[in-house]
Amino acid sequence: MxxxxxxxxxxxxxxxxxxxxxxxxxxxxxxxxxxxxxxxxxxxxxxxxxxxxxxxxxxxxxxxxxxxxxxxxxxxxxxxxxxxxxxxxxxxxxxxxxxxxxxxxxxxxxxxxxxxxxxxxxxxxxxxxxxxxxxxxxxxxxxxxxxxxxxxxxxxxxxxxxxxGQSILTDAELRSLHDRSRLVSGEAVISDGLGFSVDLRPEGTDLVGWRAKPHTGVIDLDRIGAYDPAEFWEEIRSRDGKIILDPGAFYILVSREAVHIPPEYAAEMAPYLAMVGEFRVHYAGFFDPGFGHAAAGGSGSRGVLEVRCHEAPFVLEHGQVVGRLIYERMAEVPETLYGAGIASNYQGQGLKLSKHFRAG
Missing domain, CATH: 2.70.40.10 (Deoxyuridine triphosphatase (dUTPase))
Structure with missing residues (x-):
C-alpha cells in the first residue's frame, strides 16, 4: 500500500x-x-x-x-x-x-x-x-x-x-513533535500551525531588514552574488523594536525564532491571521526536510519574511506573531536532506537577501 x-x-x-x-x-x-x-x-x-x-x-x-x-x-x-x-x-x-x-x-x-x-x-x-x-x-x-x-x-x-492523502499535523501532534524534536527556539506558539514572530531587536546591530527601492536597474537571475544591495535596497534600522510599514512597500525581515524541520517532515509557510489585515507575510513558502536540522548542517535556521504592506501605514513591533508553519508528514524520509551536500543556499541563515546580492 x-x-x-x-x-x-x-x-x-x-x-x-x-x-x-x-x-x-x-x-x-x-x-x-x-x-x-x-x-x-x-x-x-x-x-x-x-x-x-x-x-x-x-x-x-x-x-x-x-x-x-x-x-x-x-x-x-x-x-x-x-x-x-x-x-x-x-x-x-x-x-x-x-x-x-x-x-x-x-x-x-x-x-x-x-x-x-x-x-x-x-x-x-x-x-x-x-x-x-x-x-x-x-x-x-x-x-x-x-x-x-x-x-x-x-x-x-x-x-x-x-x-x-492528508498528512497535516494537528496542533496536538505538533506539540508532541516539538516536545520530542524542538521545532523552534523559545516558546512554541501553536494554533493552526506553529506561529513565528518578527525580530526587530537583533543582537549586536540595529539593522532589522531592507525595503525595496522604487527605481532600480534590471536583475539577471543567473548572476549570483553580483549586485550591490545598496543599489536595490534601503536598509531598515530600529533602536526601539518597532518599524512603520509603508503602504505598497516590500520588505525583507527575519523571524525571531530559529526553525527546525526534522527529516520525517516538511512544512509550508502560511499567513497568520487575515484579520491583521494591513500587511501580508509569505510569498515563498516551502521548507524542506532537514531545514535547520543539526545532522544536515543546521542548528535551527531563521525564516526570512517577505512582507508587503497594504492600504494603511502599519506599526510592526518586535515579537509580533506574523506567520505560521504548517507541518506535514513525509511519505518516507528523503534520501537527501536540505543542506546536506546539495548546495542549499539558505541553511543556517539569518536576515539575508536573495543569493543574487553580495553579502555584507
Missing amino acids: DRIGVLPVQALQGMVTRGEILTDAPLAEGQVQPASLDLRLGKTAYRVRASFLAGAGRKIADRLAEFEMHQVDLTGGAVLEKGCVYLVPLLESLALPHDVQAVANAKSSTGRLDLLTRTIIDGGTEFDRIPAGYHGPLYAEICPRSFSVLVRTGMRLNQIRFRR
Missing part, C-alpha cells in the same frame, strides 16, 4: 521514470529537491493584460487569445518588466495518478525578489493547486513587483510538491 504523506526525492524520480512527471528537456542537476521539484521556464513568455485562471472545463491555451498582448522569446534571455503580467508555459507537465495531488510555490530566491510567481493549469479555479489525477500542461504566471528581471529558458522560479 502506498504511504500517505509528502513524496520525497526518490519517489519523484520514480514518477519521472513512469511518465507521471513529463519533461520537454532532460532534468537539470539539482532540479529534484528533497521534497519538491523545481519547474523550468519554457521558450516563450506571453505578455497578458491581466492575471487569469482557466476556469472549470477550459484550457489556458484557448483563453490566452483573450488576454495576450505580445510574445517574448526567452531562449536568448529577455527582460520581464516590473508591473507587467506574463504567462510562461513550463518545460514540465503532469500525468498524475488518481491518488496524488500537488501544490506549487515560489522558490525562496524568487520570493525575496518580490517576483510574484504562481502556477496555473488547464481547468484550474485557484492558483498553485493541482488536483489528484491531473493530466496536462503547467504554466507560470509571473509578475515582477519591485524589480525588472532578466530571465531565460530553463530558469527555475517556482517549485511543486506532491502528496498522497
Whole structure:
C-alpha cells in the first residue's frame, strides 16, 4: 500500500521514470529537491493584460487569445518588466495518478525578489493547486513587483510538491513533535500551525531588514552574488523594536525564532491571521526536510519574511506573531536532506537577501 504523506526525492524520480512527471528537456542537476521539484521556464513568455485562471472545463491555451498582448522569446534571455503580467508555459507537465495531488510555490530566491510567481493549469479555479489525477500542461504566471528581471529558458522560479492523502499535523501532534524534536527556539506558539514572530531587536546591530527601492536597474537571475544591495535596497534600522510599514512597500525581515524541520517532515509557510489585515507575510513558502536540522548542517535556521504592506501605514513591533508553519508528514524520509551536500543556499541563515546580492 502506498504511504500517505509528502513524496520525497526518490519517489519523484520514480514518477519521472513512469511518465507521471513529463519533461520537454532532460532534468537539470539539482532540479529534484528533497521534497519538491523545481519547474523550468519554457521558450516563450506571453505578455497578458491581466492575471487569469482557466476556469472549470477550459484550457489556458484557448483563453490566452483573450488576454495576450505580445510574445517574448526567452531562449536568448529577455527582460520581464516590473508591473507587467506574463504567462510562461513550463518545460514540465503532469500525468498524475488518481491518488496524488500537488501544490506549487515560489522558490525562496524568487520570493525575496518580490517576483510574484504562481502556477496555473488547464481547468484550474485557484492558483498553485493541482488536483489528484491531473493530466496536462503547467504554466507560470509571473509578475515582477519591485524589480525588472532578466530571465531565460530553463530558469527555475517556482517549485511543486506532491502528496498522497492528508498528512497535516494537528496542533496536538505538533506539540508532541516539538516536545520530542524542538521545532523552534523559545516558546512554541501553536494554533493552526506553529506561529513565528518578527525580530526587530537583533543582537549586536540595529539593522532589522531592507525595503525595496522604487527605481532600480534590471536583475539577471543567473548572476549570483553580483549586485550591490545598496543599489536595490534601503536598509531598515530600529533602536526601539518597532518599524512603520509603508503602504505598497516590500520588505525583507527575519523571524525571531530559529526553525527546525526534522527529516520525517516538511512544512509550508502560511499567513497568520487575515484579520491583521494591513500587511501580508509569505510569498515563498516551502521548507524542506532537514531545514535547520543539526545532522544536515543546521542548528535551527531563521525564516526570512517577505512582507508587503497594504492600504494603511502599519506599526510592526518586535515579537509580533506574523506567520505560521504548517507541518506535514513525509511519505518516507528523503534520501537527501536540505543542506546536506546539495548546495542549499539558505541553511543556517539569518536576515539575508536573495543569493543574487553580495553579502555584507
